[in-house]
Amino acid sequence: MRAGRSGWPADELADEDTFERRRKTRTRRPQGRRRLEDLTAGETGTPPEGVIRFLLDRGHITEVVAELKSGKEATAYVARGPRGSVLLKLYRDLEARSFKQDGVYREGQVILDKRAARAMQARSRKGLEMLQAGWVCAEYAHLWHLWRAGLNVPEPLVGPEPTEYGQTVPAVLMRLIGSEDHPAPRLSDARLSPAEAHSAWQQAVQGMADLLRLGYAHGDYSTYNLLWWENTVILIDFPQLTTRQNPNFQQLLRRDAESLATSFRRHGLTESGEQTLREVQRRAAGPGPTPRVLLP
Ligand SMILES: Nc1ncnc2c1ncn2[C@@H]1O[C@H](COP(=O)(O)OP(=O)(O)OP(=O)(O)O)[C@@H](O)[C@H]1O
Numbered sequence: 001m002r003a004g005r006s007g008w009p010a011d012e013l014a015d016e017d018t019f020e021r022r023r024k025t026r027t028r029r030p031q032g033r034r035r036l037e038d039l040t041a042g043e044t045g046t047p048p049e050g051v052i053r054f055l056l057d058r059g060h061i062t063e064v065v066a067e068l069k070s071g072k073e074a075t076a077y078v079a080r081g082p083r084g085s086v087l088l089k090l091y092r093d094l095e096a097r098s099f100k101q102d103g104v105y106r107e108g109q110v111i112l113d114k115r116a117a118r119a120m121q122a123r124s125r126k127g128l129e130m131l132q133a134g135w136v137c138a139e140y141a142h143l144w145h146l147w148r149a150g151l152n153v154p155e156p157l158v159g160p161e162p163t164e165y166g167q168t169v170p171a172v173l174m175r176l177i178g179s180e181d182h183p184a185p186r187l188s189d190a191r192l193s194p195a196e197a198h199s200a201w202q203q204a205v206q207g208m209a210d211l212l213r214l215g216y217a218h219g220d221y222s223t224y225n226l227l228w229w230e231n232t233v234i235l236i237d238f239p240q241l242t243t244r245q246n247p248n249f250q251q252l253l254r255r256d257a258e259s260l261a262t263s264f265r266r267h268g269l270t271e272s273g274e275q276t277l278r279e280v281q282r283r284a285a286g287p288g289p290t291p292r293v294l295l296p
């Protein structure tokens, strides 16, 4: 099997156990979370150092309420804004993020600016900043696209112009799913009745098919990135969304189907990755959701 240019061997993508191993590695990694009181201490008001100050000054948020969860690449906070409760996803400091695995998702991307391409490849300070901005802006861009297309994803709260959301790097602001006191659980944490598990599975498969119809593979699709709220599955975590332009597309798609099937075992589902992928492909050929915004 071909090895990816990223340094992440392509055959690892197809390995059935990869999903579980990655989860274990992740939980052992030091979290390096920021303390809540440090968040508003930024003096400069310019991102990334003073990003919270900047968001407050610009009126994007009025208050940070609580830290929700510290994940592998970002910490999630519950905040308030002019339009209600906000999920503020603050990506880690550049130094704390490895970027070791980003190549597999970015393969096939064209960087026309040679100097920028060199800086990113060399992982210089400037290059890391560019990678960070690219990662954060990609999450916004995907959220906007998917939300407008009618998929069950959180509504992005800054944009839709890249000049607008580009200013909030390294933060992404989106609508909080659930309430401030009870944010929506991930499907990996939710307790479901057999009927709920069946419905969640159907929706998760449909969600993956909706992405595929638009030409995307999520790249990290499992119950760890699916929220469960009012009997509805909401897809999250999109920085690594991949298109067919990426030579690893098929393998990422296959791995997503396997991760989805494996992660649903605790809810009593026994579908194989292969069956899941076939069902996703079948549904992707069918009708999609109604768009929220109709383009002219
Ligand atoms: N819009 C939202 N509403 C409510 N909770 C959310 C929302 N978005 C994210 N979360 C919570 O924040 C956590 C981290 O978000 P996300 O998965 O996007 O980041 P991550 O850095 O990849 O974290 P992880 O390693 O846990 O996957 C999620 O697992 C979920 O519990």
Ligand SMILES: [Mg+2]
Binding pocket: 071, 224, 225, 237
């Ligand atoms: Mg996640």
